[in-house]
Amino acid sequence: MRMTRTAAPIAATEPETGGVADAALAAEVRTLKATRNAVILAHNYQAEPVQDVADFVGDSLALSRRAAATDADVIVFCGVHFMAETAAILSPGRTVLLPDLEAGCSLAASIDADQLRAWKAEHPGAVVVSYVNTTAAVKAESDYCCTSGNARQVIEAIAPDREILFLPDMFLGSYLERVTGRRMHVWPGECHVHAGIGPAEVSAAVKAHPGAELLIHPECGCVTSCMYLSAVGDVPVRTEILSTEGMVRHAQTSPSPAFVVATEIGILPRMRKEAPDKDFFPLSEAAVCRYMKMITLAKVRDALRDMKHVITVPEDVASRARTAIERMVAIG
Numbered sequence: 001m002r003m004t005r006t007a008a009p010i011a012a013t014e015p016e017t018g019g020v021a022d023a024a025l026a027a028e029v030r031t032l033k034a035t036r037n038a039v040i041l042a043h044n045y046q047a048e049p050v051q052d053v054a055d056f057v058g059d060s061l062a063l064s065r066r067a068a069a070t071d072a073d074v075i076v077f078c079g080v081h082f083m084a085e086t087a088a089i090l091s092p093g094r095t096v097l098l099p100d101l102e103a104g105c106s107l108a109a110s111i112d113a114d115q116l117r118a119w120k121a122e123h124p125g126a127v128v129v130s131y132v133n134t135t136a137a138v139k140a141e142s143d144y145c146c147t148s149g150n151a152r153q154v155i156e157a158i159a160p161d162r163e164i165l166f167l168p169d170m171f172l173g174s175y176l177e178r179v180t181g182r183r184m185h186v187w188p189g190e191c192h193v194h195a196g197i198g199p200a201e202v203s204a205a206v207k208a209h210p211g212a213e214l215l216i217h218p219e220c221g222c223v224t225s226c227m228y229l230s231a232v233g234d235v236p237v238r239t240e241i242l243s244t245e246g247m248v249r250h251a252q253t254s255p256s257p258a259f260v261v262a263t264e265i266g267i268l269p270r271m272r273k274e275a276p277d278k279d280f281f282p283l284s285e286a287a288v289c290r291y292m293k294m295i296t297l298a299k300v301r302d303a304l305r306d307m308k309h310v311i312t313v314p315e316d317v318a319s320r321a322r323t324a325i326e327r328m329v330a331i332g
């Protein structure tokens, strides 16, 4: 992966202080966006002011599809590094900007291409399924990519007699083994935010919000123990395991008036906006992805103003990764 930075400052960066400052920054962002013929794509975990200036807010799968379909010249990706790389691979003719190069992902960092090559060598002939939270170099070593939105369908699309290496999230991997009935070799990676959401945190939240439906992201440490959860002590609970986009859609259509949400807390403002008559409670206030929160309105403005930081993927890596990503985009 090569990252280039072209800086042509127009004005110095100001601190972002909320309220009036946010409104002024948002106006600047909109003007620059039109000048650059840019589209702003934001993940569901982005800070609310960033989501508010985005043209589209969604989960990894929907964002990949939007990036592939856009006719804008510039994509400002408000998310983390692997997401911007995926956009660059799917939209080779566009300039993809990531407002902060430090916006990484602890899960994507849990395996590199050398480790994957060594693992593949131990299992010759196995099909490699990589979760989208991986670097482009890891995707280039993979047969299929998937997201939490279509992981089950991707596994089910693989012939039942094939050995599967699934990486890098062990909680999602064990969940998929159970729902599909497939045995897989699962890489022992985890996301530091979701791994901290375990059975003890679930019990406390269900007792604090009796009657609320429980929505769980499959990266959570509690995912397999919650698959068939129907009560905590004598408190009954309905549980759904969903991607971030699945959570928003489910909240809109479910008859439940209240939800406990087990994922990064950045998704809550969007859920409250899109299902305003319902109540949403974070399962854990500590579920904050510091990488996602590195993107601020000021950095989005700077990215558009200075055309930084351009994310590029070498074509030999991109062309091998593209096949796996295009399979992901096509399934589910």
Ligand code: 13P
Residues within 6 Å of the ligand: 044, 058, 059, 060, 061, 133, 147, 148, 149, 191, 194, 219, 242, 243, 244, 245
């Ligand atoms: P989604 O694909 O569900 O948006 O999740 C991405 C992610 O990084 C979860 O931590």
Ligand code: SF4
Residues within 6 Å of the ligand: 080, 104, 105, 106, 107, 108, 133, 191, 192, 193, 194, 264, 289, 290, 291, 292
């Ligand atoms: Fe990565 Fe976890 Fe942050 Fe998602 S929440 S971007 S998996 S570190």
